[in-house]
Amino acid sequence: MKALLHNIRLVLVIFILVFIGLVAGVVVQEKRSSNQLLAAAGENKQALASRYSQAGSIYSKDGYTLAHSEEGVRMYAEDPGMAASCLQIVGDYTHNIANTIESEYQGFLLGTGRPLMTQLQLDIKGKGLDGDDITLTLNAELNQLAWDLMGDQRGAIVMLDYTTGDVLTSVSTPTTLPENVISYTEIPDSALYNRAFLGTYAPGSSFKYITAAAWYTAPEYDPNLTVECLGSTPLIEPDGVKEYGDSTHGEVDLQQALNVSCNHFFGEIGIIVGDKHLRQTVLEFGIGYPISVDRLSVSQASFVLPDRDSTRSWISIGQPVADSELAITPLQLAMTIGAVANDGVMMTPHIIDHMITPLDTIYQERQVRDLLKVCDEVTAQQLQTWLIGSVAEGSGNAAQVEGYVIGGKTGTAEVEGQEKDNAIFVGFIDDPDHPYAIAVICEDAGFGSANSAPIARQLFQRAIEIDQR
């Protein structure tokens, strides 16, 4: 009996240790799982459906409901066009699309991770399970129009308010309906990819105003410089820059060169300012600066400029060749032209306007903040003048809105393996009441002046109309 007692004590110690180990282990695993597992491993898609059954709503700034849960079912914008146009921003509850409001703001929408007291307060009021609502800066009407205008075209449109950084429009095509994404059927190729935030494009001639900024701020700047455009004549080895259609522009100054988008002229000034100054200007304009739109991530622009005159002349006209790199997201294209319109100040972009708890408390209101100073005011104003001229009389004329001052630059970027070029337009309205900047990219479409600039005009028009209502 003594031996038995002795042994029981021994086993008791072991059991208590096992018990403590088990309890501690369960706690540790639970903590570890909440920190790591959702990030590292995929989520349980079947569980997500029931988890979003009482999630908060997502509204657009102009009052449309982009997502809401009713009777245990998650539903998206009523109008299929609107739902499709907002797809890559709003996302879907199965998280088949990454980097969306639904996935990145899951915690807020589901109302998890609130402080204990806040949660208790909500529980007592019977709203403990309800998630928070989110209002986006997005204008659903404009977004839908942008999607309409794109038609079957692949590409992206971003429009933002350059004084506040609010993203008003962000469309990426092709797109599809949220239902298809959830069931994972009938999804067009690359429809789940948000080109506006994640796609990077060579800017083509739309980059020329940055080259112009480099020229304007360079010590060699000569306002009277003219260049004799030789058209088809190769300018620089190895391949040379040719004008479209092998035409020649004759003797051009900067404004004229911008209007006709003369490659010869900008290649020339790119060589004159030198790689150091050009690189510095490009970096000052934020190309390569890490950007995110609240919690949504944005691809970083790539910019590599080898120290050679030939490649530099190519980069100067926005067309990377050989070992040089230049690729920018549509969002950043819009932000950069917006910074010029905003007298040299780039604003931090936003997609979340504010959030609302189930008790109707508003929090996380959008804060207007400067992101970068891309150039001084004088330079910015000079660039505005040139860009306005380019729309008024030059290649960007299709973007002109009657009665308003529009600035902008077209671009036509060659892409390897594509039949036609990418058509690009970046522009802005020079009006403190309608401070909008835009970037339109149509893949495999042709000329920026013919394909993208008209889309920008219609969006500008509608935005002005909406403001005047």
Add this chain to the structure above:
Amino acid sequence: MNAANLAYLMRYVLAGIVLLATILLMRRALQEFSGGMRRSIKPTPGYFLIIPSRPGRPEDHMRSLPLFHTTIIGRHKNCDIRIKNDNVGKRHATIYLYDGDWYIEPLKLSHEVMIQGVPIRQATPLRNGDKLTFGGVRGITLIFIDERESSARQGLIYEVPLAEYREELQRRPVSSPWAWLLINLFAVCGGLLLILQMQAELGVMRRPILLMLAAFFLIINLYQLVLPRIFRYSDRIVIAAVTQLIYIGILIQLRLTLLRPVVMEGAIEDHGGSILRAMVSLVIPQMGALAIGLVVLPIVMAIVARTRFLEIIYPACLVLTPLLLIITLIFGGGAETHGATLWLTLGNTSIQLTEFAKITYLIVLATFFKNPPQMRAQLFFGVWAAAVMFLIMLLPDLGMIMILLPVTLVVYVVMTSEYLTTLGILVAGSGVSVLAYLLFPHVRTRLSGWTTLWEEVNDYNRQIVYGLQAMSRGGLFGRGIGNGSPDGIPVVASDMVFTVLCEEFGLIVGLCVVAMFIIIWLRGTKNMIHVKDGFSSSMTLAVSTMFFFEAALVIGGCTGLIPLTGVTLPFISQGGSSLLAKLIMVGILLGLMARRTEMVVKR
């Protein structure tokens, strides 16, 4: 406020109730445990050894040596009767009570023990006045006295010296009425929330479900009130802990069927749109087993407490254990869904005989180790157990081995004090598992799923990853009954049920469940030294250890602490056979606890 939000609010209350009940029960269990186990050991009244008088030392005759149900005689300081004589071994012999009779057995074949001068080698029954000689001619002689028999011979009736046992008899059984109240409160709140959370389409079923829950509630409460009255020593703390686990099990299992639209809709479709039939098909297997179990439990308890049934069926169990396994091996199915052939289909019910094989195994184990057996008996048991394990390997039911092996070891080490051998078996066991890892591909894949847990989701770890995600969603207080998202977790109702429990009731309740099993174990071990004989003692240990290991294995497994093996969480997991077997085991446990010295006195 809708039902979901009400459940969300009530989660604090439910978690609080369970936590409080657990703390109360745990306090009781620990109090009793630390409260002088040594002091509470009482020798068996009416039986003792006396030292025969030697010339010139008449006072020796007056010394009587008390006997316990298992008394070890030898030189070692842990022996109950220490004999300082070089001819006596460290642990020389044991005198033990089994099935109402006293036996003496040398602990090694080389140890000399004589009765009336006749050497014995095996367990031999003792009679009043037997002269026991330990250590040969130069050893020591003691006389066994059975006071009842000697009184009877003198025409007297033996009376237990009640004075010695007054304290014991007057002591009120440990109980915790507050815990009982809290557990009932939990059942009422939980049941009502469950019914409120049922979808409107299932509205017609609310009343039958409510009636069923009420019936269970009443039966369980009846047991809580009545069983301790009939069986004075049956343990109220164990009853309370088991009750709590059963309530949690009912709620979770009903929640996993009634509150899961995916499951309900599928079943309604299968039954031609009849909600009633669909619900019956989903609810009855589990709840039916629970009902049968609850009816069987007091019967088993009475049989175990008042008869020698367990002792009688021991030889049968020796055969039955391998037989049940062989039957399963030949006629079993389910390999295609669960990776092991464990199910035996009879008509439209399927039984898992292996669950009952566990009980018979424990009976054999406890009978062998009712007292420290001789090496030969140990070897015999070793061979038998190895054969059983081999059969289990053929199934293959790794989980069962993972439970039976540690239970066997614990019983072995406690009953025999063979520390070195135990260590050896542990080392050998590790060797075998390494070998299994190298030899069997399915063991490797299981382990690979476990080791890649934090990096990726694959077919081998999906259930654990999703289970852990569910746990992290639940947090400390859970999301309330019916608000969790168990869909998509493989085998959610059986293996992974602990994670659902944590998601809906919270981590607090999850940990309380772990605590409940250790409470059952503590009470079992505490009662080990009170029960009337060695067999009851080792059986109590075996059963309560089994509960704990089973729980630890599945909880550790589904939280990714150890590789997951298909084991059920006792009382909570889905599985009628498992639930029934567990309730029978509770009946056995409670019955054994009710076996006290008192019984011997009355006979």
